[in-house]
Amino acid sequence: MTGSGRPDDPSGGPSRASADAAPASRIGEFDLIARVFAPLAGEGALGLVDDAAGYAPPPGFDLVLTKDALAADVHFFRADPWDAVARKALRVNLSDLASKGATPVGYLLGLGLPADWTVGHMDAFGRGLAADQEAFGIRLFGGDTIQSPDRLVLSVTAIGTVPAGRMVRRGGACPGDLVVVTGTIGDAALGLKLRLDPGLAGRLGLSEDDRAHLLDRYLLPQPRTAVAEAVLAHASGAMDVSDGLVGDLAKMAAASRAHIQIDADQVPLSDAARRFVALHDAASGDDAALRAALTGGDDYEIAAAIPEMQVDAFLADCLAAGVPATVIGRVTAGEGIRVNDRSGAAMDLGDGSFRHF
Known part of the structure; x- marks a missing residue:
């Protein structure tokens, strides 16, 4: 889950390089990845220190891929607990895999954090992911974390497997x-x-x-x-x-x-x-x-x-x-x-x- 940011914008728009220093209630981007997400990483994720993960399905199986994006005040309420938000984001994707007859194996996470996020929020978010990873037998493969201008936004790409040629459509x-x-x-x-x-x-x-x-x-x-x-x-x-x-x-x-x-x-x-x-x-x-x-x-x-x-x-x-x-x-x-x-x-x-x- 490597960090990413765009170069300085000559139009005066926000960029990582020009962002204010994180307040005391927060930690830096890479410390956040190490603290919350690296412990969730699975085999092939390379500890979330590379640009991508690698995963080979078992012989005779196809990959099934699905993605759902969620945004505060559209799919959940801003006041909802962050652990529940994390679990909901995982579960709506696992539902898609189940309907295809697929067995889930892992996921990618895109996360846009609003200006008022705290370490406490992210610790709860990580606990929610950890609980459902244990419940559903999946691991984090990687993703990206950015600053969101308005609200919490997240997107999960879930990955599953089915016997070759047998995905239910x-x-x-x-x-x-x-x-x-x-x-x-x-x-x-x-x-x-x-x-x-x-x-x-x-x-x-x-x-x-x-x-x-x-x-x-x-x-x-x-x-x-x-x-x-x-x-x-x-x-x-x-x-x-x-x-x-x-x-x-x-x-x-x-x-x-x-x-x-x-x-x-x-x-x-x-x-x-x-x-x-x-x-x-x-x-x-x-x-x-x-x-x-x-x-x-x-x-x-x-x-x-x-x-x-x-x-x-x-x-x-x-x-x-x-x-x-x-x-x-x-x-x-x-x-x-x-x-x-x-x-x-x-x-x-x-x-x-x-x-x-």
Whole structure:
């Protein structure tokens, strides 16, 4: 994780050479790398003292690469603990690898630090990375650290392996496949509503346990790495649910040149989400909370198209891995996506997903 900076800018813009000395609450760039990141480095990272790392996949395996960038006040709140921010950045990428049937091996980290960062922030950040490296069996390969003009920004490139030629693509869904999702949908989107409106839980009469569950699911995703092997063994197509279930399944349908139909009543909700939806929508007289759960995103579950003859085996493999999975619909010939409500009528959910722009 070598440092980098641009040359002095004749236009008067910031540069490393002209930056003010670090305050007492901070340390220099290279001391920061040695203190926080070098202990996280894996084989091939060369102690983070070279310009690049080297990694050779095992014979007969392909590399799977994915990248997600996160920014304060877009993907997390500025006040969020830095250890949780670090873990979220890792986990959203691990979710992508799991949906491809890949086993994670390591990652690269790009980090833009705001003006008010401290050693305490970075020690917490390092602890968060260390905890998840241990939990998911990965190591840091390298990256870059720069100054950010406004807010904390970070980007992770995660690296995994799959048997050669077997990566599961989102465009592999076939007519006749059943659509299955892992875990539960909508918790994070509803948790975000609670973050944005701190009084909402009280007005709804939501219990503290339910509130805590939903907030945690937004703050700290649970990537389904445990079911990557089941995805690899059974799925025709798969993707992680990050931008909203309905919108992401629409992407799968488009990539597969097929039609996907799901039943809203079959989409698995946690007990906390179910109670939130019931309380909110009863009070408002509409289905806004249910719509948010179906389209809001940040679930980091896996949506998979599974041949009907293999569905029972897939569900059993997921359950054995500690991750329940639920059949919510079917792939047919055609194009687009249809979401049926309880009466069988099509729901109008717009784009069905979060968009940055």
